[in-house]
Amino acid sequence: MSQLEIKNLHVNIADKEILKGVSLTIKQGEIHAIMGPNGTGKSTLAYTLMGHPAYEVTQGEVIFKGQNILELEPDERSRLGIFLAFQYPVAIPGVTVANFLRTALNARRRAENPEDKGIPVPEFRKLLKGHMEMLKMDPAFAGRYLNDGFSGGEKKRAEILQMATLKPEIAILDETDSGLDIDALRIVADGVNALAGPDLGVLVITHYQRLLNYIKPHVVHIMLGGRIVESGGPDLALHLEEHGYDWIREKYENGIAV
Numbered sequence: 036m037s038q039l040e041i042k043n044l045h046v047n048i049a050d051k052e053i054l055k056g057v058s059l060t061i062k063q064g065e066i067h068a069i070m071g072p073n074g075t076g077k078s079t080l081a082y083t084l085m086g087h088p089a090y091e092v093t094q095g096e097v098i099f100k101g102q103n104i105l106e107l108e109p110d111e112r113s114r115l116g117i118f119l120a121f122q123y124p125v126a127i128p129g130v131t132v133a134n135f136l137r138t139a140l141n142a143r144r145r146a147e148n149p150e151d152k153g154i155p156v157p158e159f160r161k162l163l164k165g166h167m168e169m170l171k172m173d174p175a176f177a178g179r180y181l182n183d184g185f186s187g188g189e190k191k192r193a194e195i196l197q198m199a200t201l202k203p204e205i206a207i208l209d210e211t212d213s214g215l216d217i218d219a220l221r222i223v224a225d226g227v228n229a230l231a232g233p234d235l236g237v238l239v240i241t242h243y244q245r246l247l248n249y250i251k252p253h254v255v256h257i258m259l260g261g262r263i264v265e266s267g268g269p270d271l272a273l274h275l276e277e278h279g280y281d282w283i284r285e286k287y288e289n290g291i292a293v
């Protein structure tokens with residue numbers, strides 16, 4: 036049973052402290068959601084976990100399989116079994132979705148077994164077909180060039196398909212990006228629900244309470260002022276839906292109880 040353990044994480048952007056001691060453990064089989072008003076540090080947490088160079092970790096660690104993943108390159112994190120959405124946001128003309136996924140899968144397999152010769156093409160086709168059926172995707176999608184002219188929803192599809200193919204133990208999804216319409220939201224939610232199970236731990240970062248109408252997290256965390264100020268069960272999401280964030284802003288100042 037793997038788990039991702041975020042311990043007392045402090046992160047600066049341009050010398051300003053944004054995350055002020057975030058601690059959180061996600062186990063395989065659990066779905067966690069982080070919610071919170073804009074500007075509280077949710078995306079900062081996502082980018083830090085992804086290894087974005089602009090985010091400077093000043094304290095704390097993130098432990099997975101006995102390693103501090105903050106010391107690893109983004110692709111090493113991926114090969115270890117952590118899926119980070121938006122890892123490959125760039126368009127790659129000439130590389131199809133299927134080719135990209137096969138290359139990514141083979142890299143993951145070689146990380147587990149250096150002798151691995153790669154998945155045979157017919158076996159990969161079968162695997163991909165199965166995933167695409169499960170996710171109700173048009174088979175033609177696999178033949179398109181990755182992210183080349185993709186709509187927001189199609190980028191999400193590629194992302195979820197990547198997750199299905201790589202079978203990560205922990206997936207981290209930041210759904211705060213602008214332009215996420217209701218269709219894209221549903222693609223992510225349906226994908227997470229289809230892939231959820233005892234082997235997958237998920238951290239969904241969102242400011243759309245709506246997303247939680249479609250994904251049922253086991254644990255909900257509220258972030259405010261760079262700290263997680265409340266954690267609870269699904270009822271916490273319902274409470275937020277009903278009452279918004281005002282009560283939480285009144286209860287905490289800069290993430291500290293008043």
Ligand code: ADP
Nearest residue numbers: 048049053072073074075076077078079080211
């Ligand atoms: P959220 O995702 O919760 O809306 P962010 O993590 O994006 O919040 O931002 C947290 C804080 O960090 C905000 O106050 C924002 O202004 C600041 N911030 C984010 N990115 C940068 C940046 N590149 N340079 C300076 N400040 C930034």
Ligand code: MG
Nearest residue numbers: 077078079211
């Ligand atoms: Mg954000």
